[in-house]
Amino acid sequence: MRIAEGIEMLELNLGRMTIHPTIVYDRDSWTLIDTGMPGSAPAILELAKQAGVEGLPLRSILLTHQDIDHIGGLPALTAQDRDSLTVYAHEADLGAINGTEPLIKMTPERLETLLGSLPEAERAQFEQTFLRPARTNVDHTFRDGETLPMGGGLTVIHTPGHTPGHVCLYHQRSRTLIAGDAMIADNGELKGPRVDVTPDMEKAMQSLEKLKAYDIETVICYHGGRIQGDVNKRIARLTDRS
Numbered sequence: 001m002r003i004a005e006g007i008e009m010l011e012l013n014l015g016r017m018t019i020h021p022t023i024v025y026d027r028d029s030w031t032l033i034d035t036g037m038p039g040s041a042p043a044i045l046e047l048a049k050q051a052g053v054e055g056l057p058l059r060s061i062l063l064t065h066q067d068i069d070h071i072g073g074l075p076a077l078t079a080q081d082r083d084s085l086t087v088y089a090h091e092a093d094l095g096a097i098n099g100t101e102p103l104i105k106m107t108p109e110r111l112e113t114l115l116g117s118l119p120e121a122e123r124a125q126f127e128q129t130f131l132r133p134a135r136t137n138v139d140h141t142f143r144d145g146e147t148l149p150m151g152g153g154l155t156v157i158h159t160p161g162h163t164p165g166h167v168c169l170y171h172q173r174s175r176t177l178i179a180g181d182a183m184i185a186d187n188g189e190l191k192g193p194r195v196d197v198t199p200d201m202e203k204a205m206q207s208l209e210k211l212k213a214y215d216i217e218t219v220i221c222y223h224g225g226r227i228q229g230d231v232n233k234r235i236a237r238l239t240d241r242s
């Protein structure tokens with residue numbers, strides 16, 4: 001779905017859930033924000049092509065946080081031509097994404113079940129990337145408040161709570177907040193993060209306060225998709241606990 005010139009929200013139905021990675025593109029390359037589950041990469045690349053990046057190289061992958069449904073496609077996306085890609089994530093989720101610390105929401109048993117369901121080649125790719133990494137997966141560590149050049153300017157907002165290194169990204173030109181899992185959309189309603197998968201709700205709600213500094217026209221929730229209209233007011237309502 002086209003959000004504005006140079007920014008598209010993808011919609012990928014994974015059966016149990018539908019996810020919404022975002023792509024941002026410029027004249028000479030495109031950027032992917034979040035990579036889906038293990039096995040999602042071919043479908044994401046196809047959706048991106050349909051969205052208008054055919055012929056452009058993928059140069060940057062921005063990870064909003066360490067959860068498996070956001071980093072799962074990374075091994076396949078970085079399998080070829082690794083050196084032409086720059087992968088971004090926040091410092092506080094770095095260990096998990098680089099494979100030097102366990103993923104905070106993944107038990108060894110759950111990981112084993114997940115890996116067991118993958119085709120052999122994808123399993124090997126996953127293990128090589130996250131369990132026996134030959135190099136660091138993240139090339140650039142996000143700084144809170146920095147503006148990256150993609151799409152004319154993407155501002156990094158550190159929004160811990162759902163994970164320690166969770167970030168939202170603000171696309172300045174279209175005034176779009178790429179929310180990751182800091183909020184969800186549920187039948188057109190904007191809601192806070194899912195309580196059962198947000199270990200620090202207190203912090204997650206404080207993080208929503210930070211969003212008030214941005215003039216937001218559109219929100220893209222990774223789970224639930226696009227929300228438009230009165231966004232700042234709606235966020236204020238979420239954080240209003242009086």
Ligand SMILES: [Zn+2]
Nearest residue numbers: 067069181222
């Ligand atoms: Zn998620």
